[in-house]
Amino acid sequence: MSTVTDLVQWGLRGASQPRRRALALRVGAVLAFLGLWSLASGLVVLLDLFNPIFLAGPWLVLGKVVQLAANGQLWEHVGATLLRVLVGFTSGAVLALALGLPAGHFRAVRNALEPIVELFRPIPPLAMLPLFIVWVGIGETSKITFITYATFFPMFLTTVHAVQQVDPLLLRAASSLGARRTQLFFRVVLPAALPEILTGIRLGVALSFFVIVISEFIGAEQGLGYLINDGRNFFLVPQMLGAAIVLGLLGYGGNALVVLLERRWLRWEHPPSA
Amino acid sequence: MSTVGVGGAGGARVQIEGVHKSFTLDGRSAPALIDISLEVQTGELLCLLGPSGCGKSTLLNIVAGFLPPTGGRVLVDGSPITGPGPERGVVFQEYVLFPWLTVAQNIEFGPRLMGVPAARCREITARYLEMVGLSEHATKFPVQLSGGMKQRVAIARALANSPSIVLMDEPFGALDAQTREVMQEELSRIQRVEHKTIVFVTHSIREAVYLADRVVVMTSSPGRIKEVFPIKLPETRNRFAPEFTHYESEITRVVKEEVAKVHE
Numbered sequence: 396m397s398t399v400t401d402l403v404q405w406g407l408r409g410a411s412q413p414r415r416r417a418l419a420l421r422v423g424a425v426l427a428f429l430g431l432w433s434l435a436s437g438l439v440v441l442l443d444l445f446n447p448i449f450l451a452g453p454w455l456v457l458g459k460v461v462q463l464a465a466n467g468q469l470w471e472h473v474g475a476t477l478l479r480v481l482v483g484f485t486s487g488a489v490l491a492l493a494l495g496l497p498a499g500h501f502r503a504v505r506n507a508l509e510p511i512v513e514l515f516r517p518i519p520p521l522a523m524l525p526l527f528i529v530w531v532g533i534g535e536t537s538k539i540t541f542i543t544y545a546t547f548f549p550m551f552l553t554t555v556h557a558v559q560q561v562d563p564l565l566l567r568a569a570s571s572l573g574a575r576r577t578q579l580f581f582r583v584v585l586p587a588a589l590p591e592i593l594t595g596i597r598l599g600v601a602l603s604f605f606v607i608v609i610s611e612f613i614g615a616e617q618g619l620g621y622l623i624n625d626g627r628n629f630f631l632v633p634q635m636l637g638a639a640i641v642l643g644l645l646g647y648g649g650n651a652l653v654v655l656l657e658r659r660w661l662r663w664e665h666p667p668s669a
Numbered sequence: 670m671s672t673v674g675v676g677g678a679g680g681a682r683v684q685i686e687g688v689h690k691s692f693t694l695d696g697r698s699a700p701a702l703i704d705i706s707l708e709v710q711t712g713e714l715l716c717l718l719g720p721s722g723c724g725k726s727t728l729l730n731i732v733a734g735f736l737p738p739t740g741g742r743v744l745v746d747g748s749p750i751t752g753p754g755p756e757r758g759v760v761f762q763e764y765v766l767f768p769w770l771t772v773a774q775n776i777e778f779g780p781r782l783m784g785v786p787a788a789r790c791r792e793i794t795a796r797y798l799e800m801v802g803l804s805e806h807a808t809k810f811p812v813q814l815s816g817g818m819k820q821r822v823a824i825a826r827a828l829a830n831s832p833s834i835v836l837m838d839e840p841f842g843a844l845d846a847q848t849r850e851v852m853q854e855e856l857s858r859i860q861r862v863e864h865k866t867i868v869f870v871t872h873s874i875r876e877a878v879y880l881a882d883r884v885v886v887m888t889s890s891p892g893r894i895k896e897v898f899p900i901k902l903p904e905t906r907n908r909f910a911p912e913f914t915h916y917e918s919e920i921t922r923v924v925k926e927e928v929a930k931v932h933e
């Protein structure tokens with residue numbers, strides 16, 4: 396990806412050259428993987444190793460995805476999954492920041508929250524899913540709550556750590572330049588903690604896609620997890636693989652969004668060398 | 670935070686009265702500073718010399734308001750300090766730039782906090798960038814700077830906030846000999862115009878004699894005041910004048926006694 400400043404500086408060639416080579420390498424690797432996959436599924440058919448229904452070739456899977464996309468079903472499922480992830484993750488992130496920032500900054504808040512968080516943290520979030528279903532029903536709310544719950548812990552803990560780790564000398568420097576309490580928080584603590592907070596957010600995004608599938612296995616009518624589970628009931632291997640790949644792409648996209656934010660907000664860590 | 674206003678040109682009087690400082694290590698209290706009393710006059714440049722670990726940075730941190738003294742007190746223009754404040758600018762031994770801000774943004778950090786209008790901020794920044802010779806590097810981030818450049822940004826950042834008192838902890842320590850002399854000349858030129866009250870920590874006796882109105886030599890740890898040398902030289906100083914070298918050798922003799930004690 397080349398930024399405008401890169402383009403201004405280097406033109407269309409120059410610095411972007413190694414990047415283009417990296418891109419070529421990536422595309423090549425994907426193509427090679429698809430080739431191997433085709434080969435494997437082709438051999439299964441040729442040599443009659445086992446029922447070819449279990450290992451559908453990439454073109455079958457792709458065909459299925461295209462078909463689902465064309466008749467509009469895919470978008471409904473993608474939309475349902477994305478909406479749950481978006482709402483669940485956002486609430487998890489807001490909660491983690493709202494509690495984590497003060498907990499990192501004030502020892503009293505930290506001491507009050509720590510035992511509660513430590514009590515729940517070792518419980519695998521999955522163990523809580525049936526409880527959420529009992530409490531709030533099997534519908535959207537339990538799925539969203541589940542994502543919020545699962546993503547809260549890593550984001551909360553990284554936020555607390557990030558704020559605690561802020562170099563006290565930076566606070567001294569700012570206060571001797573006249574910064575007051577709130578200015579210290581917004582102009583020093585927040586920017587200094589941002590890199591680690593974003594790392595936590597990245598973890599949270601990955602985790603949301605991880606746990607949404609599980610909750611969509613149970614009592615969902617829509618969503619990519621439902622599509623996989625539904626495929627299992629009817630031995631629709633192309634549908635299962637197709638849904639899994641679409642999920643992977645969504646997760647990749649989510650990660651790419653956070654990376655984009657990091658590039659933009661953390662330019663100071665790796666500024667383009669002039 | 671202290672309520673002393675931000676002075677433009679001109680300094681303020683600093684009175685250090687019977688300051689003691691002990692640090693607790695492994696439950697035992699170890700003295701770092703013992704009975705320090707000093708009065709830094711308005712517009713005076715006072716240099717602190719002493720062996721490593723004798724408490725120079727600790728004393729500076731107390732005057733800055735970062736550390737409470739175990740005993741005694743510090744007054745600025747007659748009122749006791751209660752914490753850090755913008756009238757006391759600090760140049761840290763470790764630079765401590767804000768890594769997420771560019772060179773220019775670091776320098777205008779203080780003025781921006783004070784609500785100085787943007788246009789005026791730009792003027793101030795440009796002036797201090799030029800003073801420390803970093804105009805070309807205004808848009809760089811601290812990770813892109815050498816140690817000496819970071820140190821110069823830290824100096825510009827402290828001065829751009831127009832404090833009446835400047836506390837400088839080995840501010841030229843990371844500079845090469847040539848840049849160091851240029852910066853010394855620059856500081857003494859600023860001092861002739863702005864008459865700030867400056868406490869300046871250094872290990873260089875030549876630097877101290879070149880800059881100071883008075884040189885304070887501290888004992889090895891725990892730090893006390895060993896000797897105070899008023900430097901009676903003209904404002905513009907010649908490093909090769911016989912009086913200059915006389916002060917130099919006199920102070921060197923006293924500092925050596927203390928440094929020798931560290932190695933006993």
Ligand SMILES: Nc1ncnc2c1ncn2[C@@H]1O[C@H](COP(=O)(O)OP(=O)(O)OP(=O)(O)O)[C@@H](O)[C@H]1O
Nearest residue numbers: 692693694701720721722723724725726727728890
């Ligand atoms: N936060 C602290 N906790 C415990 N001991 C400390 C602390 N800060 C400083 N000291 C001790 O106080 C003494 C003085 O330290 P200080 O940093 O003031 O020395 P210094 O004169 O500035 O040395 P240098 O010239 O090497 O910078 C040292 O013995 C040091 O170990």
Ligand SMILES: [Mg+2]
Nearest residue numbers: 725726762838
């Ligand atoms: Mg020191």
